[in-house]
Amino acid sequence: MLNNKLNKMKKLAVNGGVPLRDVKKDPWPAWPVWNENDEKALLEVLHSGVWSYNGPKEKEFDRMFAAFTGVKYAVSTANGTVSLQLALEALGIGYGDEVIVPGLTWQATAASVIDVNAVPVLVDVKEDTWCIDPAEVEKAVTTRTKAIIPVHLYGSFADMDAIGAIAKKYNLHVIEDSAHKHGGEWNGKKAGSMGDIGSFSFQLSKHLTAGEGGMMTTNNKELADKLDALRNCGRRPETEEEEVDKGAGHYSDEGNFIQSGNYRITEFQAALLIEGLKRMPEQNRRRDDNARYLNSLLEETPGVLPMHRDPRETKEAYFNFSFRYDREEFKGLPVDKFREALAAELGIDVEASYEPLNQCSLYVPLTKPARYRINEEHWKAIDPSRFNLPVCDKIFHEESVCTHHKILLGSKEDMEQLVIAIRKIYDHADELM
Numbered sequence: 001m002l003n004n005k006l007n008k009m010k011k012l013a014v015n016g017g018v019p020l021r022d023v024k025k026d027p028w029p030a031w032p033v034w035n036e037n038d039e040k041a042l043l044e045v046l047h048s049g050v051w052s053y054n055g056p057k058e059k060e061f062d063r064m065f066a067a068f069t070g071v072k073y074a075v076s077t078a079n080g081t082v083s084l085q086l087a088l089e090a091l092g093i094g095y096g097d098e099v100i101v102p103g104l105t106w107q108a109t110a111a112s113v114i115d116v117n118a119v120p121v122l123v124d125v126k127e128d129t130w131c132i133d134p135a136e137v138e139k140a141v142t143t144r145t146k147a148i149i150p151v152h153l154y155g156s157f158a159d160m161d162a163i164g165a166i167a168k169k170y171n172l173h174v175i176e177d178s179a180h181k182h183g184g185e186w187n188g189k190k191a192g193s194m195g196d197i198g199s200f201s202f203q204l205s206k207h208l209t210a211g212e213g214g215m216m217t218t219n220n221k222e223l224a225d226k227l228d229a230l231r232n233c234g235r236r237p238e239t240e241e242e243e244v245d246k247g248a249g250h251y252s253d254e255g256n257f258i259q260s261g262n263y264r265i266t267e268f269q270a271a272l273l274i275e276g277l278k279r280m281p282e283q284n285r286r287r288d289d290n291a292r293y294l295n296s297l298l299e300e301t302p303g304v305l306p307m308h309r310d311p312r313e314t315k316e317a318y319f320n321f322s323f324r325y326d327r328e329e330f331k332g333l334p335v336d337k338f339r340e341a342l343a344a345e346l347g348i349d350v351e352a353s354y355e356p357l358n359q360c361s362l363y364v365p366l367t368k369p370a371r372y373r374i375n376e377e378h379w380k381a382i383d384p385s386r387f388n389l390p391v392c393d394k395i396f397h398e399e400s401v402c403t404h405h406k407i408l409l410g411s412k413e414d415m416e417q418l419v420i421a422i423r424k425i426y427d428h429a430d431e432l433m
């Protein structure tokens with residue numbers, strides 16, 4: 001009885017209080033976004049009977065994406081995991097090589113490296129952006145290092161000037177994992193245009209999506225041809241004249257094939273991506289406007305910190321919106337309790353960052369000895385627990401608060417509501433102790 005009475009007096013939604021937002025009456029913007037043009041494009045593919053294999057939609061999307069990203073070549077593929085793997089293969093990276101990757105990223109960034117028999121070297125990130133720390137990259141370079149894979153994580157950019165300078169100094173390749181950054185710009189240059197190869201994902205959660213899909217971008221013709229062959233069972237792309245002669249899908253020069261598998265995208269995916277890419281610049285602009293406004297409010301809000309935005313980030317793109325939490329200021333309230341309370345107030349998912357890769361439940365190479373135990377030295381080298389990632393650890397366990405990018409498609413009032421919710425939890429933190 002007494003407990004019931006006390007509960008009634010509680011203010012926070014997570015404790016049975018009234019949530020700030022009634023999502024039944026006032027839903028958040030939906031994701032994915034689609035309209036009758038997507039329906040039309042999908043039906044066009046359906047009726048054409050050309051459902052895959054270098055079809056007109058795939059070619060059109062590749063051209064559009066290259067132009068949008070400001071690169072000479074774009075080669076679409078099945079997803080943003082194989083795009084990384086094929087990028088490594090195109091650069092000739094394999095057994096005996098080391099590749100430096102950030103400790104805070106989706107597992108694919110490192111998993112693609114072990115899948116080409118190379119060793120992922122995990123390095124720590126910067127606390128204010130959660131992106132790879134160039135100072136840690138430089139410390140990790142050895143005579144075996146062949147490449148760096150910076151990840152532009154969530155709403156931040158890896159420092160591409162510093163990464164570029166290290167790559168130049170030690171003669172390393174750069175693969176820009178831009179799975180979160182379609183359309184983002186660093187000093188006026190698009191994500192995915194600054195390294196040897198850019199890699200993108202079009203998985204459902206991404207801000208350009210076809211449910212699944214991936215893309216590889218480059219300015220190097222030789223690499224583009226290799227990437228094209230690698231995603232298509234090793235068939236060399238034909239020249240434009242050959243294409244005109246025989247129609248799409250024919251390949252010449254039999255002696256020139258290379259070993260690979262099928263990593264092709266379908267025409268249905270390409271159709272959705274063409275329509276999505278027409279909408280994305282406007283959506284990115286809206287998300288960036290809202291994020292700037294929200295960050296300016298977070299600056300003034302006790303107990304939280306916006307992510308650092310470098311002045312060189314001329315356009316930001318958001319896979320999700322994240323900010324930093326300060327437990328001390330919330331009277332010792334653990335961040336997971338804060339995230340739960342925020343989710344309950346707003347009716348949205350509020351999550352931690354990715355798990356650091358030295359303790360990530362989905363990055364466990366030592367569970368696959370038949371594939372990865374090439375020899376004892378390699379087996380030890382790919383053990384993620386040998387890396388020390390204190391900043392990643394702090395971010396994941398103590399600081400990170402992440403929400404879906406769809407909230408950034410809302411109104412200014414929606415942004416204000418998020419801050420009001422944080423204030424409410426701050427004022428009633430005692431209820432959660």
Ligand SMILES: Cc1ncc(COP(=O)(O)O)c(C=O)c1O
Pocket residue numbers: 079080081082105106108109151177179180200201202203212213214
């Ligand atoms: C940073 C990063 N890299 C790579 C990937 C892999 O992309 P996909 O899911 O399309 O395979 C993801 C997907 O979440 C990602 O977030």
